Amino acid sequence: MNEKEGVRLQKVLAEAGIGSRRHCEELIGEGRVVVNGKKVFRFGERVDPQNDTIHVDGKRVETRSEMRYYIINKPRGVVSTMNDERGRKSLAAFVDVRERLFHVGRLDTDTEGLLLLTNDGELAHRLTHPSYGVEKTYLAEIHGPIPRDLGKRLRAGVTLEDGPAKADKFRIFDQAGRRVLVEITLHEGRKHIVRRLLKEVGFPVQQLARVQFGPLRLGQLHPGGMRALNVREIGELYKAVGL
Known part of the structure; x- marks a missing residue:
């Protein structure tokens, strides 16, 4: 990628919710931003949001626009699938099925509570693999x-x-x-x-x-409720599995 390609780093960070562009410039100047394993101090640095890996204070920043991360409070009596061949109530009743999401792990039909939904396959794999001990x-x-x-x-x-x-x-x-x-x-x-x-x-x-x-808490989310993860929560998930 040459100098004219990509997006300015401070703009990418600001759009990812890290803070204002001025604040993001301060983070860069303080050496708190790492791109592809290397500290960046130059405000004009350009990055590829879809392919470059960016960390701020050791936490990964999700910049890929197509990635989706949600938690849902699965109610009792709902199966942990997007559809059920037996006609039981599934997660599709609460999720916009136009988005291609899959659940990370399962909860029994009679168990309620926190489920993570995402289209980030690598993160999902690590969160459920026994070796990561989440x-x-x-x-x-x-x-x-x-x-x-x-x-x-x-x-x-x-x-x-x-x-x-x-x-x-x-x-x-x-x-x-x-x-x-x-x-x-x-x-x-x-x-x-x-x-x-x-x-x-x-x-x-x-x-x-x-x-x-892992680091995600259900909090006050009501049964059947769903919300998108914020940048901090996504970064904590990545950190939990070494991404």
């Missing part, structure tokens, strides 16, 4: 009383029919009578893993929701 956090309703050593047992691991499994983190989130809401975090994605893990230690799940996937 954590997922769930809120599970179980019935008490809860023994004091339950968290210790789950973190130590139990043996399921398809091998050992364990929680990375566990805590009691809320309690009202026999109803206990627990927060459990793990990094693997075997089918029904949270339900099977809690059932194995004697506490079948009554309701289950995923509230966090």
